[in-house]
Amino acid sequence: MSSGRGLVVAVDGPGGSGKSTVARELARRLGLRYLDTGAMYRALTQLALEQRIDIEDAAAVGELSERAVISVGVDPDAPTIAVDGTRVDAEIRTRAVTNAVSAIAAVAAVRGRLVAQQRQIIEAAGGIVVEGRDIGSVVVPDAAIKVFLTASTEVRALRRSRQLGEKGVDDVARTLAELDRRDVLDSTRAADPLAVPDGAIVLDSTTMGVPEVVEEVLRHCGQSTAVGQSAPVGRSTNAVS
Numbered sequence: 001m002s003s004g005r006g007l008v009v010a011v012d013g014p015g016g017s018g019k020s021t022v023a024r025e026l027a028r029r030l031g032l033r034y035l036d037t038g039a040m041y042r043a044l045t046q047l048a049l050e051q052r053i054d055i056e057d058a059a060a061v062g063e064l065s066e067r068a069v070i071s072v073g074v075d076p077d078a079p080t081i082a083v084d085g086t087r088v089d090a091e092i093r094t095r096a097v098t099n100a101v102s103a104i105a106a107v108a109a110v111r112g113r114l115v116a117q118q119r120q121i122i123e124a125a126g127g128i129v130v131e132g133r134d135i136g137s138v139v140v141p142d143a144a145i146k147v148f149l150t151a152s153t154e155v156r157a158l159r160r161s162r163q164l165g166e167k168g169v170d171d172v173a174r175t176l177a178e179l180d181r182r183d184v185l186d187s188t189r190a191a192d193p194l195a196v197p198d199g200a201i202v203l204d205s206t207t208m209g210v211p212e213v214v215e216e217v218l219r220h221c222g223q224s225t226a227v228g229q230s231a232p233v234g235r236s237t238n239a240v241s
Contacts, residue, residue: 005122005123005125005126005127006032006125006126006127006128007030007032007127007128007144007145007221008122008127008128008129008130008140008143008144008145009023009026009030009032009128009129009130009143009144009145009146009147009217009221010130010131010135010136010139010140010143010145010146010147010197010200011023011026011129011130011131011132011135011147011149012131012132012133012134012135012136012137012146012147012148012149012194012196012197012200013133013147013148013149013150014133014150014156014179014182014183014186014194015098015156015160015179015182015183016151016155016156016157016159016160016179017149017150017151017156017205018149018151018159018205018210018213019131019147019149020036020038020131021210022131022147022149022205022210022213022214022217023036023129023130023131024076024079024129025076025210025214026129026214026217026218027076027128027129028076028077029214029218030127030129030218030221031127032076032125032127032128032129033074033075033076033125033126033127033128033129034074034075034076034079034128034129034130034131035072035074035118035121035122035125035128035129035130035131036072036079036081036131036132037114037118037130037131037132037133037135037139038101038131038132038133039072039079039081039092040070040072040081040114040117040118041101041104041105041110041114042081042092042093042097042098042101043068043070043081043082043083043088043092044061044064044065044068044070044083044104044110044114045092045097045100045101045104046083046088046091046092046094046097047064047068047083047084048061048064048100048104049096049097049100051064055100055103055104056103058107058108058109061103061104061107061109061110062107062108062109062110063109065107065109065110065113065114066109066113068083068084069083069084069085070082070083070114070117071083071085072121074121074125074128076129093163095178098160098178098182099178099182102182102185102186103185105133105186106185111192115138115139118130118139119139119140122139122140130143133186133194134192134194135197136148136197136198136199136200137192137195137197137198138192141197141198144221145201145217145220145221146197146198146199146200146201147200147201147203147217147220148196148197148200148201148202148203149203149205149213150202150203150204150205151204151205151206152206153176153179153180153183154176155205155206156179157172157173157175157176157179158172160175160179161175201216201217201220203216203217
């Protein structure tokens, strides 16, 4: 990859670890673009569910990924995701999509197509914070800064339940079981399993707030709070396959 692409910060970790919130705040503080690669897999998953495609049928899912046009907005203040010209920002955050996305992400053809698009976005961004599950290990292994963010499963389940608007003990228990299942799927898939990238800063956010995590990463970036405040990124910037 070219050396003129600007600063690339890779943020990896399991669901509920806080990486989306941290990555967006890092992008704001550093004046960089922001890419949520998980949203791309979720968008394809939403389309597969909508079209009633068997998510266990790798050939059908791969074919869907070849014809679907996924557009990503990379403004950290207003990230967007669209499929075939239709915004799906809310639709991709449902429990149904969350529980199906690991199967979609395990398909080699899907990974090949989306990783190629992600690399194009990174090259064109002029500096970007990218979050996902294989950014520092696969998508951009030569990223200047790599972060692996984790947290206890219990804390991650509580955070995810809150995101879903749930409050009951039973809801958190259900989310905990689903996170455990997804962790197993993500860490044991044949291609690109979830793992700590070489050279990554490992941070446990179980007892850390977002500001603490962000400051720690900025320290590794050689940035102070004052230096990190720069002009806002322009809006409505999309990358389309």
